[in-house]
Amino acid sequence: MDDILRIENVSFRYDDEDVLQHIDFRIPRGAFVGLVGPNGSGKSTLLKCILRLLKPQTGRIFLFDTPIEQFKDWHKIGFVSQKANSFNTGFPATVYEVVASGLTGKLGLFRRLKKSDEKAVYEAIDAVGMSPFVHRNIGELSGGQQQRVFIARAIVSKPEFLILDEPTVGVDVHHVQSFYDMLEQLNKHHHMTLLLVTHDIGTITEKVTHVACLNKHLHFHGSVQQFAQLKTEDVASFYGHHLHLLAHDHV
Amino acid sequence: MLEALFQYEFLRNAFIVGIFIGFIAPLLGVFVVVRRLSLIADALSHVTLAGIAASLLLQKKWLTTATLNPIYIGMAFSVAGSLFIEKLRTVYKHYQELAIPIILSGGIGLSVIFISLADGFNTDLFSYLFGSVSAVSRVDVWTIGIIFFIVLTIILLFYKEWFILSFDEEYAQASGVKVKTLHFVFIVLVALVIAASMRIVGILLVSSLMTLPVAASIRIAKGFKQALCFSVLFGEMAVIFGLIVSYHLNLAPGGTIVLLAVFILIGAIMWKKWKRG
Numbered sequence: 001m002d003d004i005l006r007i008e009n010v011s012f013r014y015d016d017e018d019v020l021q022h023i024d025f026r027i028p029r030g031a032f033v034g035l036v037g038p039n040g041s042g043k044s045t046l047l048k049c050i051l052r053l054l055k056p057q058t059g060r061i062f063l064f065d066t067p068i069e070q071f072k073d074w075h076k077i078g079f080v081s082q083k084a085n086s087f088n089t090g091f092p093a094t095v096y097e098v099v100a101s102g103l104t105g106k107l108g109l110f111r112r113l114k115k116s117d118e119k120a121v122y123e124a125i126d127a128v129g130m131s132p133f134v135h136r137n138i139g140e141l142s143g144g145q146q147q148r149v150f151i152a153r154a155i156v157s158k159p160e161f162l163i164l165d166e167p168t169v170g171v172d173v174h175h176v177q178s179f180y181d182m183l184e185q186l187n188k189h190h191h192m193t194l195l196l197v198t199h200d201i202g203t204i205t206e207k208v209t210h211v212a213c214l215n216k217h218l219h220f221h222g223s224v225q226q227f228a229q230l231k232t233e234d235v236a237s238f239y240g241h242h243l244h245l246l247a248h249d250h251v
Numbered sequence: 252m253l254e255a256l257f258q259y260e261f262l263r264n265a266f267i268v269g270i271f272i273g274f275i276a277p278l279l280g281v282f283v284v285v286r287r288l289s290l291i292a293d294a295l296s297h298v299t300l301a302g303i304a305a306s307l308l309l310q311k312k313w314l315t316t317a318t319l320n321p322i323y324i325g326m327a328f329s330v331a332g333s334l335f336i337e338k339l340r341t342v343y344k345h346y347q348e349l350a351i352p353i354i355l356s357g358g359i360g361l362s363v364i365f366i367s368l369a370d371g372f373n374t375d376l377f378s379y380l381f382g383s384v385s386a387v388s389r390v391d392v393w394t395i396g397i398i399f400f401i402v403l404t405i406i407l408l409f410y411k412e413w414f415i416l417s418f419d420e421e422y423a424q425a426s427g428v429k430v431k432t433l434h435f436v437f438i439v440l441v442a443l444v445i446a447a448s449m450r451i452v453g454i455l456l457v458s459s460l461m462t463l464p465v466a467a468s469i470r471i472a473k474g475f476k477q478a479l480c481f482s483v484l485f486g487e488m489a490v491i492f493g494l495i496v497s498y499h500l501n502l503a504p505g506g507t508i509v510l511l512a513v514f515i516l517i518g519a520i521m522w523k524k525w526k527r528g
Contacts, residue, residue, distance in 0.1 A: 051424075051425045052425075053421065053424055053425060072427075074425070074426055074427040075426070075427075077425075079422065079425045079426075081419075081421060081422065088285065088287070088418075090469065091285055091417075091418055091475075092285070092468075092469045092472045092473075092474060092475055092477070092478040093414075093418060093474055093475045094473060094474035094475070096474070097414070097474055097475050097476070098418065100411075101411065101414055101415040101418060101419075102426075103411075104411050104412060104414075104415045104423070104426055104428060105426030105427045105428065107411070109408075109409075109412070110408055112411075135473060135474070136473075137473060137474065153422075
């Protein structure tokens with residue numbers, strides 16, 4: 001089996017509230033998975049479990065076919081949080097410094113950046129189109145530009161698996177499309193496996209290869225073609241309200 | 252001045268210690284400020300005061316401890332205080348800043364009791380409160396020198412981990428950085444630096460040496476490394492000129508240093524405004 005991620009019967013509860021119930025889920029290598037669900041559906045909790053920031057009460061999680069408790073190669077995983085607009089914008093750090101910090105896990109303790117690492121930093125910044133801003137302070141950039149920097153930080157260690165948690169929150173509409181194009185590029189040309197968490201169910205169906213719908217339970221998990229055949233009512237029933245998602249399929 | 256520096260050992264000691272703390276206090280202060288922990292320095296300095304008061308009381312009541320330098324007991328209190336703050340921050344997860352006033356008032360309470368038991372203020376205590384040039388002994392120079400090297404070494408070793416921890420704690424955790432251990436080391440270092448700095452600038456003014464040069468530097472710095480360099484530069488400027496001015500004009504060194512740091516801060520703010528046009 002060549003699964004990047006395998007989740008078996010995972011349940012998670014905060015105090016007395018069930019957040020995730022019996023989740024079974026797998027991501028094959030090379031996939032671009034869109035994980036969608038309404039607010040409060042447990043998307044972020046599931047991500048935190050995958051990143052070992054939270055420990056589920058039951059079930060098992062495998063990363064690269066290794067049980068998560070024994071998993072050591074965290075540099076194979078890149079992570080972009082939705083934090084772009086909530087981080088300390090007064091923080092005195094340049095784009096270069098922020099992106100270079102993405103190598104921390106890969107380098108390990110007491111190691112400093114080598115020439116090849118510095119090259120990788122410039123390449124990552126170039127890949128997200130932020131080269132003109134290398135030595136600017138991160139706080140001086142727009143929300144969309146900051147998010148690109150965070151993508152660069154996530155890909156600088158050349159991860160095989162990139163996880164993005166609502167990356168387009170706070171990014172203005174004009175830049176969302178080019179942002180998704182960039183993700184498609186990473187998936188197709190750099191062979192990165194992507195897991196994109198979003199509540200924006202419409203736009204992503206053009207880009208992803210697989211869709212998973214989460215609302216405490218996993219309601220649907222399959223290829224984007226299968227997803228397109230779902231009836232609007234089915235999706236709306238799990239989402240809890242009506243959606244205009246199919247409109248995007250005709251674009 | 253230079254002549255006096257060669258002539259009097261106490262003045263030499265004060266300058267050496269001043270240069271040490273003028274370096275490490277703002278350097279560590281950058282991490283303190285960007286993590287929005289500025290007030291921790293204040294809380295810990297008041298706990299340090301309790302330690303100093305305790306050792307002065309011991310000296311007065313039991314002469315055998317007279318050889319024990321108050322700075323050691325001050326340090327022990329400061330480090331213990333830092334551990335309490337960490338504990339309280341986990342107890343009050345949603346009110347993390349609450350740990351600071353708790354420790355601060357606890358520290359003052361203890362100090363006042365120790366001071367009253369020792370029958371009130373004496374000149375020694377006064378010099379710890381407001382800093383003093385003449386009080387710096389050779390033992391202090393050695394102790395503070397060792398702290399200087401410890402702090403510098405640890406910052407160099409863990410630079411990239413502390414950077415990522417300060418910038419984005421969740422991301423640091425997700426990339427496998429040992430967040431808890433690093434934070435623990437960090438807070439203990441802050442406690443040590445505060446205890447070390449109080450000799451010159453005094454307990455009541457210690458926190459300013461960790462925050463004022465940093466406040467000035469983040470106004471004008473491009474990037475984190477530059478912020479570190481400017482902070483150290485401003486810190487050293489304030490300490491060295493502060494000591495010279497206070498010597499010539501016979502002023503309290505702590506106050507002079509802090510006022511110079513305030514002037515530098517105002518200068519940095521105005522420079523930034525002027526540059527923006």
